[in-house]
Amino acid sequence: MAKKPDLLPGTLDMLILKTLTRAPLHGYGIAQHIKRISDDVLTVEEGSLYPALQRLLLQGWVKAEWKMTETNRRARYYTLTIEGRKQLGLEVSEFERMIAAIGRVLQDQEA
Amino acid sequence: MNRMEDVSMDWASGFFQRLKALIWRKRYRSELDEEMAFHRVETERELRSSGMKPSDARRAAMRQFGNAEQLKNGSTSVVSFRFEAVIQDLQFAFRQLRKNPGFALTAIAILSLGIGASVAIFGFVDGALIKPLPYSNPNRVMGVYETSTACPHCNLSYQDYLDWKKQNRVFQSLDVWTGGGILLPTPAGAEPVPAARVSDGFFHTLGVKPILGRDFYPGESAPDKPRTTLLSYATWQNRFNGDRSVIGRSLTVDSGTYTIIGVLPPDFQFAPKGRADFWMTLHDPTGCEQRRSCHDLNGVGRLNDDASVATADADMKAIAARLELQYPDSNLGQGAIVLPLATVITGDIKPVLLVLLGGATLLLLIACINVASLVLVRAESRKREMAVRGALGASRSRMIGQFATEGAALVALSTLLGLCLAGFGMQALTSLLPKPALDSMPYLQGLHLNLHCVLFAMLLAVLAAALFSITPLLRLPLGRVIDGLQEGGRGYAGRSWRSLGANLVVLELATAMVLLAGAGLLSKSFYKLLHVDLHFAPDHLAMITVQAPDATYGKAPQSLKLDHELMRRISALPGVISVGLASDPPLTCRCDTTWFRILGHPWHGEHNDVPERDVTPDYFKMLRSRVISGREFTESEDSTKARTVIINSALAKQFFPNEDPIGKKIGGLDLSKDSLHEIVGVVEDVREAQLDAELIPAIYYPMYQEPSDFIVVLVRTSQSPESMLPLLSATVHQIDPGIGVSNPTTMDQQIDDSQTAAIHRSAAYLVGGFAALALLLGVVGLYGVIAYSVSQRTREIGVRMALGAPRGSVYGMILREAGLLTVLGIALGVGASLGVATLMSKLLFGVAAWDIENLTGVALLLGCFALLASFLPARRAAGVDPAEALRTE
Structure with missing residues (x-):
């Protein structure tokens, strides 16, 4: 199995939270969504996805409930909570600040 | 909502989540299972819809998913409390120990013995050296003495x-x-x-x-x-x-x-x-x-x-x-010296305690090495188990944790047991010390396990636990799952274990050698001490101390009458051969001294300070000591006669090197007429001071010329001297019930009870005991390594014999291996024990640290035991049936 590029550290939680702003989703759906939207650049490993979801549950940023899928299978759907939304806002602004900073440093080198 | 509340809310909700997950652990895991199964099925469906064959799609999905158990553990560890893993490990550890009672019992027995011995000795060190004197600010309290040459x-x-x-x-x-x-x-x-x-x-x-x-x-x-x-x-x-x-x-x-x-x-x-x-x-x-x-x-x-x-x-x-x-x-010539009181008090016992603590530590070291090799052998046999667990998804850290927990469980049990042993050991050791010796060392009275001891035990436990958790890791194929699973991996691992095990055994044998050499020296010292030439016969000698009240017996006529009465009544008792009175019996101390100078000899103001004793006529005959020249005091030599004195031969040699002292006069520093005494006899150097002290000049005055009311009665008996003691006290009280009688004892008993003998005896016995245990453990360790080596080489030996190697050469091969380890261990041990012996030379009496006899004897002893220990596996090796050996592997 070819090694896929790792996510930037610390961004997985943010990506999951962002994905869940659209609608409640199950774990597989979250992984698929991130993969699809990023044009296959970002792959979420199952080994990181589920522990991350547990972490978010513990923090109270997401809620989980069992529902039926369109294909009539039982699956655990994760819903963003109000605290989760707040947290997402925090993380996104922090991330953007970081990216902008990195960008400035890189431009400085090109000049 | 401010930030603080936020945090506590988060924490609380997290805690309840965890609690819920803990209570419904089964449900939690099955939900996780279901969620992941769903994920796998969806992945598989997607792969199929992209045109993959159903069977390939399933395999691809499984592979992409990886180790389901490990993933589940990853999620579980997020929501579980830390202690859950510890408890699981602990349960598993105890199950492992129970499943392997042989290993567990041996390891715990060895370790608890080592820990028990160390803690017990530490208790004494604590009592004597660490726990300060029961005074406020004790290290500001000094002993102040006068000094002279x-x-x-x-x-x-x-x-x-x-x-x-x-x-x-x-x-x-x-x-x-x-x-x-x-x-x-x-x-x-x-x-x-x-x-x-x-x-x-x-x-x-x-x-x-x-x-x-x-x-x-x-x-x-x-x-x-x-x-x-x-x-x-x-x-x-x-x-x-x-x-x-x-x-x-x-x-x-x-x-x-x-x-x-x-x-x-x-x-x-x-x-x-x-x-x-x-x-x-x-x-x-x-x-x-x-x-x-x-x-x-x-x-x-x-x-x-x-x-x-x-x-x-x-x-x-x-x-x-x-x-x-x-x-x-x-x-x-009178100087002064100031010493911390603690130094004065524990000066005598400090070296022996440090040697004992050193001995106990060495024993603990051997015990730890032995258990470490046991743990190693077991780790070796559990390599496959670990590989399988790794393959089934146990994480590396979890496996390390498992070993640490097993080591800790082993050590915890041993420490508990060791503390119990130490408690009993301290009581037993204190009761071994004779009462008079204990009286002079009150800080050793009522010793029991205190907080210091428990802390010390915990320190040892932490060190040992660290050792036992690290050792197996050195040998574990963590991360190299394949190596562990393959059968072929065994041969290589066996060999490398052997080299590590062999190094440990050399260390063990060397340590045992040091302890044996130390024990040999201390035993020899103790023997020499008990057989030092006393210049009198200590057997069949009963003693009591008589103290008459000053008011009645303070003056000469009365005390002289008391002396005569004591002599007369006690001589008449059945079983009494002879009686003597003395101001101090032999083997008391270098005390009650006097200053003298010799009439007619040049004098420059020096103080000739020697012990003086007042004794009765025929005192030296009663002691069975020899009069070298001149005579003893006589019955009629009282204060009405010319003053006389007897000197010992050390005094004669030192002060009358080229002349006959008989007839010469000695006196006080002013040589006043009253103080002059004529020397009438020279006697052997009866040992007046402690057993291990040098023989020194001494002066004896006739008791009848200077009677006192504090007397020691010495009685030479024909029967056992102990049986005479009650009769002696009763006889004194018949003279006057107002006279005090104390310290009824025998000379042999007094020698046994003295602090000098007690210190030498406990050192010799304890280090001897440690050495015996060390010998046992060291030899068992050697046996273990050689036996393991033989079991690993069964196939090789089979091949050799199939190719025609005679049994004798197989014997030789195994014994050579064992012999090399033994020789290395002994050589290392000889070097180390010379160093150790020099360090403890203060404790030695009549033996040099460089005692060849002792070193060779001890090396031979260790060599013989080692030979015995390697002979058994060698015989097994030579008894290998080549056909059998080749078939089994």
């Missing part, structure tokens, strides 16, 4: 003490104490009781306050003040039933009537004196205390805040030098 730590004279006290600028307070027995009237007759006389500031200097009543007030020592006494706590309890109204009561003893003013604390002890039931002030200066040349006191001082031991020592030396100029007759 003959006597490095000598008593001080009362007159000198008064000058020292007045002139010094380094002590807050300087006080003195001296021993002194009293006769307590009881219905059964006078009872001699140990007591002490102190200057009035003594307890203030030590920083000890009475728990009841008051301390002596300044000036209470003066002869015109009423006599007062403090009680020791034990005396208050035993003689006065702990009655609080005892304060103010008066007590009449032989030396006068005293008012009881206070009770000392229960933990108060003063080792230099040993036991003292009553503490009185100096009050009436004795004849000795009125002369500057007579030394009978011991000084204790509390340093000023700005003084150090060194400045105090210098100040006292300066004062002593001034006194030398001022009073040359009495003080020429």
Whole structure:
């Protein structure tokens, strides 16, 4: 199995939270969504996805409930909570600040 | 919502989530299972819809998903409490230990023995060296002594003490104490009781306050003040039933009537004196205390805040030098020395305790090495288990945790057991010490497991646990799952284990060698000590101390009459061969000394300071000692006759090297007419001081010329001397019930009970015991390594024999392997034990650290045991059936 590029550290939680702003989703759906939207650049490993979801549950940023899928299978759907939304806002602004900073440093080198 | 609340909310909700997950752990795991199964199925569906064959899609999905168990653990560990993993590991560890009772029991037995021995010895070290004296700020309390060339730590004279006290600028307070027995009237007759006389500031200097009543007030020592006494706590309890109204009561003893003013604390002890039931002030200066040349006191001082031991020592030396100029007759050559009281008290026992602690540590080291090799062998046999667990998804850290937990469980059990052993061991050791030796070492009384011991045990436990968790990791194929699973991996691992195990065994054998050599030296010292030439026959010799009240027997005619009466009545007893009276029996101490000079010899003011003893006629005949020239004292030699004296041969050799001392006269430093005595005999050097002390000059005066009321009666018996003791006491009391009788004992008993013998005996026995255990463990370790090596090489041996190697060569091969380890171990051990022996040379008596006989003997012993231990596996190797060996592998 070819090694896929790792996510930037610390961004997985943010990506999951962002994905869940659209609608409640199950774990597989979250992984698929991130993969699809990023044009296959970002792959979420199952080994990181589920522990991350547990972490978010513990923090109270997401809620989980069992529902039926369109294909009539039982699956655990994760819903963003109000605290989760707040947290997402925090993380996104922090991330953007970081990216902008990195960008400035890189431009400085090109000049 | 502010930030603080936020955090606590998060924490609380997290906690409840975890709690929920813990309570419904099964449901949690099955939900996780379902969620992941769903994920897998969806992945598989997607792959299929992209055109993959159903079977390939399933496999691809499984592979992409990876190790389901590991993933689940990843999620579970997020929501689980940390202690859950620990408890699981612990349960597993105990299950492992139970499943392997042989391993568990052996390891725990070895370890708890090692820990028990170390902690027990540490208890003694703590009692004697670490736990400070029961005084306030004990390290500011100093012992103060006079010195002379003959006597490095000598008593001080009362007159000198008064000058020292007045002139010094380094002590807050300087006080003195001296021993002194009293006769307590009881219905059964006078009872001699140990007591002490102190200057009035003594307890203030030590920083000890009475728990009841008051301390002596300044000036209470003066002869015109009423006599007062403090009680020791034990005396208050035993003689006065702990009655609080005892304060103010008066007590009449032989030396006068005293008012009881206070009770000392229960933990108060003063080792230099040993036991003292009553503490009185100096009050009436004795004849000795009125002369500057007579030394009978011991000084204790509390340093000023700005003084150090060194400045105090210098100040006292300066004062002593001034006194030398001022009073040359009495003080020429008298210096001074200041030592911390703790050093004075534990100086004798410190080296032996350190050696014992060292021995116990070495034993613990061997025990740990032995258990570590057991753990290694087991880790080896569990390689596959670990590989399988790794393959099934156990994380690396989890496996390390598992080993650490197993090591910790092993150590925890051993430490608990070791602490119990240590508790019993300390009691057993204390009870092994003879009562008189224990009296002079009160800090060892009532020792029990205290917090220090438990902390020490925990420190050892942490070290051992770390060792046992790390050892198997060195050998584990963590991360290399395939190696562990493959059968072929075994051969390689076996060999590398062997080299590690072999190194450990060499270390073990060397340590055992050090302990054996130490034990050999100490046993030899003890033997030499007990067989040192006493220059008298100690067997069949009974002794009692007779103390007659001063009021009745203080004057010469009465005490002379008492001496005659004692001689007459005791000689008449059945079973008595001969009787002698002495001011001190042999083997007492280098004490009760006198200064003398020789008439007609040049003299430059030096103090010839030698022990003096007052003895009765035919005393040396009774001792079975030899009169070298001249004669013994005679019955008629009393104060009406010319003064005579007997000297020992050491004195004759030192002071009359080229002349016959008989007929010469010796006297006091002023050679006054009264002090002159004519030498009538030279006797063998009867050992007057301790067993291990050098033979020194001594002077004997006729007791009938200077009778006293404090006498030791020595009786040569034809039957067992113990059986005579009650009869002796009864006979003395028949003369006068008011006479005190104490210390009924035999000479053999006194030798056995002496502190010197007790220290040497416990050192020899304990280190001997440690060495025996070390020998056993070391040899078992060697056996283990060789046996394991043989079991690993069965196939190789089979091939060799199939190709025609004779059995003898197989024997040789195995024995060579064992022999190499043994020789290495012994060689390393010889080097180390020479170093160790030099370190403990202070403890050796009559043996050099370089004792070839001992070293060779010990090396041979270890070699023989090692040969035996390797012979068994060698025989098994030689007995291998080649066909069988080749088939099994």
